Amino acid sequence: MANSSIELVNLDFAYLKEDFKNYMRSQDLFKDYDFEGSNISVLLDTLAYNTFKNVFYLNMVASESFLDSAQLRSSVLSHSKLLNYTPRSRKSAKANITVNFQATGESQPYIIEKGSTFTGISGNDNLILSVPETISVSSSNNSFTFTTDLYQGVYLKENYIVPYQNIPDTLIYKLTNTDVDIDSLNVNVYENSSSLPRTYSRSTSLLDLTGSSEVYFLQCSGSGSYEILFGDNLIGKKPKAGSIIELDYRLSSAEEGNGIKSIDINFDPSGGELAEDADEPEVIVNAISSGGSERESLESIKYYAPRHFQVQERAVTTDDYEIILKTQFPEISAITVYGGEEEDPPQFGRVFVSIDVAEATGIPYIKKQSYSKFLKTRSPLSIEPIIIEPKYLYIDLDINARYNLNITKNTAERIKALIRNNILEYNTNNLNDFNSILRYSKLLNIIDNSDTSIVSNITDLEIHKEIIEYNVGNLQNISFSFNCKLIDDIPKMEDNHPVEDRHCISSNTFRYGSIICSIEDNGDSELFIVQKIGSIHKKIKKIGSVNYNTGMVNLNGFISDYIEDGVLKIYARPHDNDVSVSKNTILTIKPNDIKINVQAVRV
Numbered sequence: 001m002a003n004s005s006i007e008l009v010n011l012d013f014a015y016l017k018e019d020f021k022n023y024m025r026s027q028d029l030f031k032d033y034d035f036e037g038s039n040i041s042v043l044l045d046t047l048a049y050n051t052f053k054n055v056f057y058l059n060m061v062a063s064e065s066f067l068d069s070a071q072l073r074s075s076v077l078s079h080s081k082l083l084n085y086t087p088r089s090r091k092s093a094k095a096n097i098t099v100n101f102q103a104t105g106e107s108q109p110y111i112i113e114k115g116s117t118f119t120g121i122s123g124n125d126n127l128i129l130s131v132p133e134t135i136s137v138s139s140s141n142n143s144f145t146f147t148t149d150l151y152q153g154v155y156l157k158e159n160y161i162v163p164y165q166n167i168p169d170t171l172i173y174k175l176t177n178t179d180v181d182i183d184s185l186n187v188n189v190y191e192n193s194s195s196l197p198r199t200y201s202r203s204t205s206l207l208d209l210t211g212s213s214e215v216y217f218l219q220c221s222g223s224g225s226y227e228i229l230f231g232d233n234l235i236g237k238k239p240k241a242g243s244i245i246e247l248d249y250r251l252s253s254a255e256e257g258n259g260i261k262s263i264d265i266n267f268d269p270s271g272g273e274l275a276e277d278a279d280e281p282e283v284i285v286n287a288i289s290s291g292g293s294e295r296e297s298l299e300s301i302k303y304y305a306p307r308h309f310q311v312q313e314r315a316v317t318t319d320d321y322e323i324i325l326k327t328q329f330p331e332i333s334a335i336t337v338y339g340g341e342e343e344d345p346p347q348f349g350r351v352f353v354s355i356d357v358a359e360a361t362g363i364p365y366i367k368k369q370s371y372s373k374f375l376k377t378r379s380p381l382s383i384e385p386i387i388i389e390p391k392y393l394y395i396d397l398d399i400n401a402r403y404n405l406n407i408t409k410n411t412a413e414r415i416k417a418l419i420r421n422n423i424l425e426y427n428t429n430n431l432n433d434f435n436s437i438l439r440y441s442k443l444l445n446i447i448d449n450s451d452t453s454i455v456s457n458i459t460d461l462e463i464h465k466e467i468i469e470y471n472v473g474n475l476q477n478i479s480f481s482f483n484c485k486l487i488d489d490i491p492k493m494e495d496n497h498p499v500e501d502r503h504c505i506s507s508n509t510f511r512y513g514s515i516i517c518s519i520e521d522n523g524d525s526e527l528f529i530v531q532k533i534g535s536i537h538k539k540i541k542k543i544g545s546v547n548y549n550t551g552m553v554n555l556n557g558f559i560s561d562y563i564e565d566g567v568l569k570i571y572a573r574p575h576d577n578d579v580s581v582s583k584n585t586i587l588t589i590k591p592n593d594i595k596i597n598v599q600a601v602r603v
Contacts, residue, residue, distance in 0.1 A: 017048040067302055074222035076298050084204075085305040087220050089182040091330060092151040092250055093257030093292030095120070095129060096366075097285055100145045102278035103270035109138040112146065115155040116267055120260035120289065127257055128154050129289070130250065132184070142275055152257030152289060153181060153250040160245040171230040171238065173245055178224050178295075184250035187216050187228060191243045200230075200237075204313055209235050224295075252292065258359075260289040287366075290359065293330040315378045321353055321385070328374060331367075333358040334390070336434035338583055351383055354434065354584030356390045363389055393482065393581050395431075395438060395589045396571065397423065398460040399447060405600040408453035416596045418450040427589040436587045440577035455603060461577050464593075465553075467568040475559045478544075478568075482551030483582065485575040493522040495539045499532060505546050505553065508569045511562035512540065519555075519570065521546050527555065548575075 021044065024033040032038040063069040067079040080087060097118070103110065112135040120127050129150040137146045160173050175185075188197035203215035215236050217229040228247065230238050239245060263283050268274060274281075296304075307323045315321045318337040326332050334356040340347035355371065357363055363371075368387045375385040403415055410418070426446050431438060440461065447457045465480055486504050493501065505527060507519035517529045517540060527544040530537040544555040553570060560568075581587045 013048055013052045016051050017044055020044045020047055067305065070302075071298075073224060073298060076301050077220050077224065078222050080301050080305040081219055083305045083309040085301070085308045086182075086204075086218055086226075087301050088293075088296035088327070088330060089180055089226065090252040090254045090295050091291060091293040092153045092181045092184065092252040093255075093260065093289035094152075094287075095150045095260055095263065095285060095289035096147070096287040097150055097263055097283055098145060098147045099265060099269060099281055099283055100143070101269050101281035102142050102275035103144055104273045104275055105139060105142055105144075106273055107271060108144075109136040110144065110270055110273075111136055112148075112269055117154065118150055118283070119264045119266055120150075120152070120257075121262045122256060122258075122260045122289075125256065127152055127253060127260065129257075129260070129263065130155055132250075137269065144270070146269075147286070150263070150289075151181070151184065151250060151252075152260070152292060153184075153252045155184070155248065155250050158247040160247075162239050162241050162243045162245065164241045167241060169232055171245075173228045173247065174221065175226045175228070175247060175249065177251060178226075179251045179253075180226060180249045181252040182218065182226060182249075185218075186248040188246040188248065189214075189239045189243055190246065191240050197246065203236070206235055211235070212237055254294040255292050257292040258290055261285060287364075290364075291331050296330075313378060315375060315385075316380065318351075321351065321375070324378060325353070325355070325371065325374070329367075329371070331358050331360075332356070334433045334586065336584060340386075342583065349382060349384060350386050351379070352386050352388050352584065354388050354390045356434075356586060363387065388584055390434070391585045392466065393579075393585050393587050394464050394466065394593055395579065395587065396462040396464055396593045397443075397589065397595065398462075399457055399594070399596045400459075401447060401457040401596065401598045402455050402601050403451065403453040403598060404455055404603045405453075406602055408451060410451060410453065412598045412600065415451050415454070415598050419447055419454075419596055419598075420591065420594055422446050422450045423589060423594055424591060432586065432588045434584070434586055435582060437578065437580040438587060440579075455601065461579075462571050462573055463579060464569050464571040467570065470558070470563075470568050472563060472566075473559070473561045475557055476555075478553075478555040478558055480553055480570075482553070482572050482574070483585065484551050484579065486546070486548045486551055487573045487575050488523075488548035490523045492524050493520065493528075493539075496536050499535050499537055501537070502573075504548065504573050506571045508564040510560040510564060510568065512560055515540075519543060527553070 021033055024030060030040055033040045033044060035041060064072055064075040067076065070076045070079060077087065112131055114131055114134045116131045118129045120129050129152050131148055132151050135146055135148055137144050156177065158176060162171065187200040189200055190197050198214055200214045200216045202218055203209060209215060211233045213231070213236050215231065219227050219229060221227050230236060232238055263285055265281050265283055269281055304323065304327050308327055311320045311323050315324055321337040322335050325335055332355055336354050338352055340350035340352060353371070355363055357367060371387050372385065379385050399419065401419060423446065426443065430436065444457060444459060447459065448454050463482060465482065467478055470476060470478060488504065490502055490504055503520045505519065505521035509516050509518050512529055515531050517531050519527055520530050520537065521527050525545055525548065526542060527546055529540040529543050531540050543558060544553065546553050551572070579587065
C-alpha cells in the first residue's frame with residue numbers, strides 16, 4: 001500500500017480523509033470513494049477518525065514520556081522519582097506564643113501533650129494550631145507560663161501491621177491524606193509487642209547505611225500521595241513481621257494559615273487545677289503565623305527535579321546553594337550566593353548567602369537559624385556558610401508625560417494609573433531581585449507605550465538608600481556605598497544657594513538641634529547639613545564626604561531626634577541611568593517613589 005502521494009505533515013481529520021482519497025485515486029478497484037453518500041465514504045470517515053485518535057493518543061504518550069513536556073501530575077511525579085526528587089508538600093504556617101495561667105500546682109509538672117490545639121482567627125475563618133512537641137511546665141508558685149511554637153493544622157496517626165506471610169522485599173506504606181506537611185512526619189515502629197517505639201529517621205541517601213540502620217525513605221506516588229519505604233536488612237533495617245508501623249503527621253491548610261494574630265487556647269493547661277477565681281489562661285502572640293505554603297507546582301517540579309539530581313544533596317557551587325535552599329524553603333523569593341574572596345577585605349573560607357524572604361522585612365532570626373543548620377551539613381568542611389541580610393537600592397522616578405487629547409477618552413488620572421501599573425509590572429518582571437539591571441531606554445518605552453495617546457515623556461531618575469540601622473537620638477557614624485559611579489559635573493555649591501539647585505547627594509528632612517534640615521553635597525566631595533530659609537539653602541555644618549567614583553558615602557557624627565518618615569533616606573544621581581546592582585543588593589521601585597505628572601496637548 002506504499003504511496004508517495006500520502007501526506008504525513010498535516011494530521012488533521014479533514015486532511016487525513018483527503019489523503020485516503022488521494023490513495024484511492026491511485027487504484028481502479030473502487031470508484032465511488034469521492035461521493036459523500038457512498039458506503040466507501042463512510043469507511044473513509046471511520047479510517048480517518050481512527051487515525052486521528054491514534055495520532056492524538058501517540059502524541060500524548062510521547063509528551064508524557066518526558067519531564068519537560070509532561071502535563072499530567074502523575075507523569076511529572078513519576079519522572080521526578082527517577083531523579084530521586086521528592087516534591088515539596090504543603091507547609092504549615094508557624095506562630096510563637098506565650099501562655100500564662102494560675103493553678104494550684106498540686107500535680108505539677110503540668111504536661112502539655114503534643115497535638116494539643118489552639119484556635120486562631122484568620123479573616124473570617126477559625127483555624128486549628130497544634131503544639132509540635134510535648135512540654136513540661138513547672139513553677140515555684142501558683143503562676144505558670146510556657147512559650148512554644150504552634151503549627152497550623154491537626155495531627156493524625158495511621159497504623160499498619162507488617163504481615164506474617166508473603167512479606168514483600170520492600171515494605172511500602174502510603175499516607176492516605178495529600179494535605180500532609182512532610183516536615184511533621186514521625187515514623188514509629190513497635191516490635192515484639194513492645195509499648196516503646198523505635199523512631200526511624202528519614203534518609204535521602206544510601207551512603208553509610210547498614211542493615212541495622214533504622215531509617216525510612218520517602219517518595220511521592222503518581223496519585224500525589226506520599227509513601228514510606230523501609231529497607232531490606234541489607235541497606236536499612238526492615239521491620240519484623242507483626243510489627244506495628246505508626247505514621248504520625250500533621251495536616252496543613254497551606255497559605256490559609258498565614259497572618260493569624262489572635263489565638264485562643266482549647267484546653268485546660270493545668271489539667272483541671274486552675275486556681276480558684278483565676279482568669280482564663282492568657283495567650284500572648286509573640287510572632288504571628290507565617291511560612292504556610294501550597295504543595296509544589298508542576299512548573300516548579302520540572303525546574304528543580306533535574307537540578308536537584310545535579311546537586312546531589314551537597315552545596316559546592318553557588319548554584320548548588322541556591323537550588324537546595326529554594327527547594328527546601330518555599331518562602332524564599334530571591335537568593336544570591338558569592339564567595340568571601342569577593343568581599344573587601346577578602347574573607348577566604350566563607351560563602352555568603354543573601355536571602356529575601358517573601359512578605360517579611362529582612363530575615364527573621366528563626367529562619368536564619370534554619371537556613372544555617374540546613375547548609376552546614378551540606379557544605380564542604382572547610383567552607384563556612386554565612387547568612388546575611390539583603391540590602392536594597394531604590395529607584396525614584398519623576399515622570400512628566402505629554403498625551404494627545406484628541407485621540408483618547410482616558411482622563412489624566414487614568415493615564416497616570418496606566419503608567420504606574422506598567423512601571424510596577426516592569427519592576428516585578430525585571431527588577432526586585434539580586435543582580436538585576438534597570439535599562440533606562442526600555443523604561444522610557446514602557447512609559448510611552450502605556451497609552452496610545454502618549455507622545456513623549458521626560459523622566460528624571462534618582463537612586464536612594466534607606467538607613468534603617470540608624471537609632472534616632474544617638475550620635476553615629478554611618479558609612480555605605482551606592483556601588484556605582486555618581487555624577488560629578490555639578491558646579492561647586494556656595495554657602496548660600498537657591499533651593500532648586502541640583503545636587504548629586506541629597507536627603508529627606510530631619511531635625512538637627514531645633515531646626516529642620518537636610519543633607520547636600522557641595523559638588524566637591526563634601527557633605528553638609530543645610531537649612532531651608534525661604535528660597536535659600538544655608539550651610540550649617542560639614543557632616544561627611546562622598547566618593548563620586550565609587551559611590552561611597554560617609555556621615556560623621558550624625559544625630560537627629562526626628563526624621564521624616566522615620567527613616568533617613570540618602571538620594572543620589574547616578575552617572576549612568578542604566579542602574580545595576582551586585583552581591584547582596586536588590587534593585588527595586590516602590591509605588592510611593594513614582595511621581596507622575598501628565599500634560600494634555602493637541603497634536
